[in-house]
Amino acid sequence: MRFENKTVIVTGGGTGIGKATAKRFFEEGANVIINGRRENVLKETALEIDPTGKKVLYVAGDISKKETSENLVKKAVEVFGGVDVLVNNTGKFNPTPFLDHTEDDVQSYLDTIVKGTFYPSQAVIPEMKKRGGGAIVNTGSMWAIQAVEATPSSAYSAAMAGRHALTRNLAVEFAGDHIRVNAVAPAVVETPIYNTFMSEEQVAEVLPTFNAFHPIGRNGTPDDVANAVLFLADDSSSWITGIIMPLDGGVTARLR
Template sequence: MKFENKTVIVTGGGTGIGKTTAKRFFEEGANVVINGRRDDVLKQTALEIDPSGKRVLAVSGDISLPETSANLVKAAVENFGGIDVLVNNTGKFNPTPFLDHTPDDLESYLDTIVKGTFYPSQAVVPELKKRGGGAIVNTGSMWAIQAVEATPSSAYSAAMAGRHALTRNLAIELAGDQIRVNAVAPAVVETPIYNTFMSEEEVAKVLPSFNAFHPIGRNGSPLDVAEAILFLASDSAAWITGVVMPLDGGVTARLR
């Protein structure tokens, strides 16, 4: 198992990509600490992944607050002895015309995505240094690379571009400490995030229409993204840092 005796923190770990990523790390032998706002959902996910309750911990809290990241680190160190991998996976997505964004709306994207990368990374890096190195993997977005006319999302894209910029900057700054920092940039991935602004009926109708958007012919799945995250966090990627990896079924290759 690739992550046996390793400890991993996954933010946004209650559903979708985060849940699948946490499950895959657990299956590969890791101890996992998951974070999200909804305590009930988070605890249910933790028990679903690990019914024993011994190797997956749920620590709820607002990731835009530094104290939440401090609590995550404290839980990981007290229960598992240290930290080896951080996955910054928080996000929100609601296509909105540029002129319709409110100040509170913009702030919510910056809180969830930019602060949700900055503060966890700040809290975790000292622990990674104690281990002699480690990995941070950020869930970015194709929308930070390529605008999509069908889904106007300027606030989301700007925040994700900030996550991409943090990826590259931290990769350089932390390389001397053997801490690798990378990101994945997915296109359309079928996760519950779409249910936050569409009904079940709308999701069932709209999502399949994006299959053809991807040259490979289908939308992505949470497992597609999780496997890429695990690769970047693993020793197989030991000479990879500062990369924003497109996970888009060929979309950006076609548009360049």
């Protein structure tokens, strides 16, 4: 198994892409610690993936607070001996016209996405150095690369662009420490995030209309993203760092 005896932290790991990613790492032999705000969701997910409760653990907390990241790393070190892979996967998405964004709204995107990349990475890198290297994979977004008229998302896009910028900066700064930093940039992926601003009925009606938006003819799935994350975390991609990998069914290829 590719990640036998490796320890992985996945933020935003309770549902959607984060849950699928945690599950795939576990299936490949890794110890996994997931993070999110809702302890009940994390507990349920951890036990669903690993009913023994031994290899998938959780730390609940607000990722915009530095102490949450410190607690995540502390648990990884105490229970599993260190950290090999970090997946920064926190996010929020609620299409909003630019002039309708409030100050609190903008701050929430920066907290969830920018701070949610900065603080976990800052906490993990010293431990990765002790192991002789590691991999950080960030869940970015196609919206940080290409604006989509149907979904005005300026605050989200700006925050995700910050995550992309951190990806490149950390990749260069820590290449000498054998720490690789990459990101994936998904287009429309069918996750519970859409249920945060649409009803079940609206999701069922609206999401299929985006299939044709992707040249490949369908929306993405959490497993599509998880598989790419595992590739970038694996030693088979050992000469890859500082990239933003589009996972968009061909959308950005068509728009360029």
